Amino acid sequence: MSVVLTTGKISALTAITKILPDHADALRRTLQGLTAANGGKISSLGTIHIVRWVIFDNDTRLLFATNFDGGVEDYMRDFAERAPDGIDAIWGHCEGYPGARDYPKLRDYILGSAIETTGYYCAYPNSTVADINKALDWKGKFDAFLDQIG
């Protein structure tokens, strides 16, 4: 799976798909809505650090770039089962999209449209989303403790 580049425990995946004619505006609204909703169900995956979509090439193509923990397949499948509508709402605007309910076809579609990551840097390559959230939770509790004894 050479389209996934890993440093430490974090991996990069970038995919480019063609937007269906006259679908760019609807796709744009979906992605803006997702941003406004703090990613919606993406946070429920618990393994996505950052994900970005870019509509480019005069509204004809969609770039999807993500940084995530663990194996791409281990979580993509669970996510596809839990939030197929969310995935459909995005790539349903793209050519050749098989739908999120047939996992093997979805996997082949996403990985098949992925391009090789050439350069990659991460400031915290060995910290997962779970590690970071846990550390922040502890820091918050420790601060509260210091406030109480101070």
Added chain:
Amino acid sequence: MPAPSDASDLDRNDIQGMAMRPYRFPAAHYHLLGVSDPARARRWFGGAAGRCTTVAGLDASPSLGFNLALSWQGLSAIGTPESSLSSFPQEFQQGMAARADRLDDVGDSAPARWDPPFDKSVHALVVVSAMTPADRDAASQALLSDISDNGLTALAAIDAKLLPGPDGRPVPIEHFGYRDGITQPAIEGSGEPALPGAGIPDTDGWRALKAGEFVLGQPDETGVVPDLPAPASLSRNGSFVVLRKLHQHVFAFRDFLRRSATDEIDVALLAAKMMGRWPSGAPLALAAERDDPALAGDPMRNNQFTYSDDLRGLNCPVGAHVRRLNPRSGLTGPNGASVHRHRLLRQGLPYGSRLPPDATADDGAARGAIMLLVNADIARQFEFVQKVWINDGDFAGLGNDKDPMIGGNDGSGSFTIPRTGAPRRRLPNLPAFVSTRGGEYFFLPGIAALRSLADSLAVSLADTAS
């Protein structure tokens, strides 16, 4: 809208018993075979279909069991058409050795170190199960004399049976000294009694898993029948069996406990925390302080818990072996929602003799467990469990911790024991207590599919003749 799963659709006479019901035979031979003459081998497989123990056949508690499965190399060796071979899932096509990095079969567990015959291609697995070793030996002898003229080569037979208890009678206790086999997934239509704690926690208690999690061509937990490998006449009512030969470093386990514990009572506590159950099988979830053999012996109680009242792992650590392999309702966060998609039916028996309790060093003997893990989707079930639940900790907020009993530890791992009223205890420098010594992915066909192997031989011969 997918059709709801209806257990009455299930043809219990066409599904090999191993696919849906836990075997309780005390003895087995795992025969690993190679195909030397494709045409003869196909005819033999077709003829052996009628001897296979089915799901329905287990209703009568037979004294002998017979089951037959083929690896992808085996399907290829008997001349299965390319269009069929290429329709099987990628991981099955590749075989277990090629998936070593994903499975953490590295270092001492690497395929280059595997025992024969797993260092080469294995084409078929025949499991002969019996209530007594004598019956098993007789059945195996008959099998071996039968296959030699039928295009098959016996590569190895692994002798596996329950270990003797104090009175010499076989007991379901594995080499580390723990009662084994309490937890099995309840499966719709299997005919097994639905005991509390089997299956999946539900609002009304417990529910059985959909048959499609274990049998191809049935609706799975999503309510849908996944695409079948082609042709459906070959794959329907089949299943996948993952064979693992796992050597157990029993002395290293005892030695680690002695070095890590403060006294004998602490040895027992640490071991139970690592395992998630006491030696009797009593779960820490219900017996946090000390072993409770009466609880362990009661099948209505010994599995009746969900961890939902112990999310921090104060009774049973979140990283304990049995909790990792079946987290029930005990996972906070996103991973808790998909536990039902990563379940395995476990078959298998110990091999080798018990290390005496007073051993002062490793005796170098081969001992461990042959595990046969049954699932409908090797990548989603077995490989996910191996990679995420056993060999990582992130899914449960445990960082890099691996399964303390069977994880691929290398001396640098750790195990975390949460405690009440005291900081968590951490056991550092965990070595591996289990090493992989072999394994393969096998397809366990339905009875009609096995029969069709002989039919398709007739077809291909007719093609040749015309």
